[in-house]
Amino acid sequence: MVEPAGPACHTGERSCFHKLLTPPCEGRGTFPGVLWRYLEKRRLDDPAESYTARLLSKGLRRVAQKVGEEGVETALAVAAGDRKETICEAADLLYHLEAALLASGVSPREIYAELERRHDKPSPQGQSTERPS
Structure with a gap:
């Protein structure tokens, strides 16, 4: 792993991921x-009392089917x-x-790390790649 000697972001920050994309939730x-x-x-x-436990x-x-259904519904709304x-x-x-990630044993941190890796990966022309998939 490479550690930058100085700022890596055009803003002067250590990383382009210094800003929270979602607001803090009451200190939680x-x-x-x-x-x-x-x-x-x-x-x-108890699955009888919790949608999450039941799912x-x-x-x-x-769980994967629900992700697909909701993805299609989101796309149609867009x-x-x-x-x-x-x-x-x-x-x-x-x-x-997030329920699917939990069921699969995949942490959101792993997803964020992959997004950061993709963002920081230089392209052949020396530019940062922004690959959505």
Whole structure:
């Protein structure tokens, strides 16, 4: 791993990832972290009383199916130009994506590390690559 001798971001910061993309949640961290901790707790609850526990108890295929369904619903809302529906469906998608990561044993930190790796990877022309997939 390479450690920069100085700032790596055009803003003078150590990394381009110095700014929180989500607002802090009342001293509990950012909302993705709050949601992750909520899911970790809920997975242990009674499936009869918790949607999260019930979903996770149905296995990876069902959780993956929900991610796909919510992804399609989000895409359709975006295509329709429906801002309110886009927000609601994107919230559902993020919830189900984090549930899928939890069910798969993949930490959000691993996802963020991969995004950072992709962002910091130089292209053949020396420019940072911004590869969405």
